[in-house]
Amino acid sequence: MKRILENIIEDCRKWTSKGEVASYIPELAKANPEALGIWVTNLGGEEYFAGDWDIKFTIQSMSKVITLMLAILDNGTEYVFTKVGMEPTESGFNSITNLETHEQKQPLNPMINAGAIATVSLINGETADEKINRILNFTRKITGNDEIGINYNVYESEKKTGNRNRALAYYMKGNGIIEGDVEEILDVYFKACSMEITCKDIARIGAMLANDGVLINNERVISREACRIVKTIMVTCGMYDASGKFAVHIGIPAKSGVGGGIMAAVPRRMGIGVVGPALDAQGNSIGGIKILEKLSHELDLSIF
Ligand code: GLN
Numbered sequence: 001m002k003r004i005l006e007n008i009i010e011d012c013r014k015w016t017s018k019g020e021v022a023s024y025i026p027e028l029a030k031a032n033p034e035a036l037g038i039w040v041t042n043l044g045g046e047e048y049f050a051g052d053w054d055i056k057f058t059i060q061s062m063s064k065v066i067t068l069m070l071a072i073l074d075n076g077t078e079y080v081f082t083k084v085g086m087e088p089t090e091s092g093f094n095s096i097t098n099l100e101t102h103e104q105k106q107p108l109n110p111m112i113n114a115g116a117i118a119t120v121s122l123i124n125g126e127t128a129d130e131k132i133n134r135i136l137n138f139t140r141k142i143t144g145n146d147e148i149g150i151n152y153n154v155y156e157s158e159k160k161t162g163n164r165n166r167a168l169a170y171y172m173k174g175n176g177i178i179e180g181d182v183e184e185i186l187d188v189y190f191k192a193c194s195m196e197i198t199c200k201d202i203a204r205i206g207a208m209l210a211n212d213g214v215l216i217n218n219e220r221v222i223s224r225e226a227c228r229i230v231k232t233i234m235v236t237c238g239m240y241d242a243s244g245k246f247a248v249h250i251g252i253p254a255k256s257g258v259g260g261g262i263m264a265a266v267p268r269r270m271g272i273g274v275v276g277p278a279l280d281a282q283g284n285s286i287g288g289i290k291i292l293e294k295l296s297h298e299l300d301l302s303i304f
Pocket of ligand 1: 062093094113158165256283
């Protein structure tokens with residue numbers, strides 16, 4: 001397995017020069033565009049890795065999986081999906097027009113920015129601090145990594161430049177989709193996106209999802225039913241407006257982030273974390289997609 005992963009990383013390096021690191025959040029532009037790494041955690045607890053698996057990067061939109069799970073734990077699926085839809089989108093992850101055209105004025109799904117801002121607003125906690133601490137602790141528990149924290153440089157950078165997210169949030173507040181203090185909700189959202197992780201951490205989250213909501217130590221984190229819903233939404237919406245192509249070519253529930261990470265959950269087999277900060281036009285890791293494509297073919301991982 002280690003050999004397979006090493007060969008795939010070497011094969012995919014050439015792709016990194018075809019993408020670009022995210023620069024709309026200025027701090028992310030400092031990432032190394034050539035980095036490429038993978039970590040695999042299978043459900044027997046064995047772990048394999050190759051390439052730059054140990055670089056730290058921010059979780060970005062992969063946090064949307066975590067905030068969706070927490071919003072479901074706090075409110076139940078029925079209530080959560082009165083505030084956010086479960087339909088894929090052909091627009092970008094930060095689309096504004098989507099919000100206006102959808103009939104109920106709900107964000108289309110929890111894997112795009114508007115949807116995640118809505119799920120963050122549903123997370124329990126008296127204060128913004130309490131909410132982000134619950135998100136951090138939940139992430140630490142699933143990954144088994146107590147050291148996960150926030151990259152404050154990225155957080156400040158997002159907060160300073162996140163006016164599009166601000167527009168989405170105020171629009172949703174105007175339509176009664178979110179309640180409470182908008183700036184406080186955004187602050188929690190920016191911090192959740194700025195959690196610093198490695199491939200190993202995201203592979204562990206993927207493994208829990210692959211294992212129907214149960215950690216390697218047999219502790220249940222979310223119900224089987226909630227886990228099924230989260231994975232289904234990852235298949236249909238996790239790679240934004242490239243989700244259909246990803247499902248056809250790779251066929252694994254996955255979620256990307258503009259930090260260059262992709263979290264993947266192969267049901268009943270393994271969790272996979274990949275990183276490659278150079279992104280394609282949709283904001284997905286260009287090398288990361290290639291790695292998953294090769295691995296899916298090599299190990300026959302498609303669920304379809
Ligand atoms: N924090 C980023 C944003 O809000 C997350 C987007 C992403 O990873 N696609 O724009």
